[in-house]
Amino acid sequence: MVTREGIVIKRMDYKETSKIVFLYTDTGRDSFLIHGANKISSPHLAKTEIANHLKVILQGKGLKIATEIDVLDTYSKSKSDLIKFTYLSHVLEIVNHVAEAEIDHGKLYRFLLKIMDKISHTDNYIPYVYMFEAKLLYLLGLQPELRACVICQETDIAGFSIADGGVVCKNHLPNTKSFPAELVRPFASLYYHDVDKSDAPTFETEVIIGIRKLIDEYYQYHLNLKTKAREMLEKLIGY
Template sequence: MESFQGIFLKQIPFKESSKIMHIYTDEGLKSVLIHGAKRLKSPFLASSDVLNEVICHTSGKDLLTLVDLSIVEHYDHIREDVIKTTFAQHICELVLHVADSSIDHKRLKPFLSKVLQRINTTDQAVLYVYMFELKLLYLLGLQPSLKQCLICQSSKDLTLSVLDGGARCETHLAHKETWSEELRQLASVLYYHDITNDITWTIDEGLISECRRFLDRYYEVYLNYRTKSRNVWMGLLGY
């Protein structure tokens, strides 16, 4: 018997009534087969939903098979809000995309749980999503320089440039882009924000959508990746 705690990120139908769940733990991604999960009489019908944080008890070696399951967190407020659901799915897709890399799962897993808890309860969910994306770049070793020039470490007259890897001073700016100084400051604050503290400031819509475009572009250039949920997000919110 093997027991572990994690977050269900994805489900794959298996035969007629079963499914395989991909669960993200602090040891990385694991796959668990749940026999008869889609049957109405299954004790795991509701508890085996994507996004749930659970403790799994499993048997088997090559393919882990679920024996018992208890829910740690169900994220009710995310589930009843289509925008929060889209944000959470976006984050889960990002984690699935990087889960096979050499990323530090012991740091990413608890951070993912904390961000989902924040999204569940806050009115400022979008800022926690951006914070997650910035800190994920750090865990991948791909973080932008935000407070000082990447080349000379000067903190004067900085300009943000995706292609230049973040902030550059006037002398070292190679690729001129059109990001605002407010965006550089917002990204910097979010990047260094301690998630255990509340976000108390509000941000205007223009800056929220500029930050979205910046992160999209950054992920496109350095990870060559965009989530499917990002398109749903655009359809729902118009940015």
């Protein structure tokens, strides 16, 4: 018997009536089976919704079975708003993507809980989503250079180069996949933001869109990742 605490990042059907639930915990991904989960009467169905924070008691070897499921939080305020929920799903898809990487899962898990809380309880939640994506790059060892030209260390910055992984001077600005220097400061303010100390900054829509595209391209280029939720968001919000 083992107790696990984590966030539901994925759930899938298993055989006729069962489901496998994937949890993100402070040691990475874990999964368990719930029998009869597809029956409407199953109490486990609502408990194991995506994004729920659970404490479970698991039994068995190999594919474990949940004998007890306690819901610690449902983040209901994130789920009543379609756009907010799609942003949250985007974050959880990214977590699922890195859940078996060799990174500090304890750190990522604690940070994820804080970010989910902010997404749920604030109106200005988009900067927190960006913050999560930016800081995760650091945990993955893919952090962008934000202070001086990646190639020559010149501090007079002309833009941000996706392929070079950071800021560049005017001599090293590539023709493609680059972003204007004006985006570097707001992006850096999110990258270095201490979520425990102050609220997220607010940005003009233009900056919100610019940073979104910068992060998207960075993730696609360096992680080969574009989430399904991100594709859905594009349709919902238009960028």
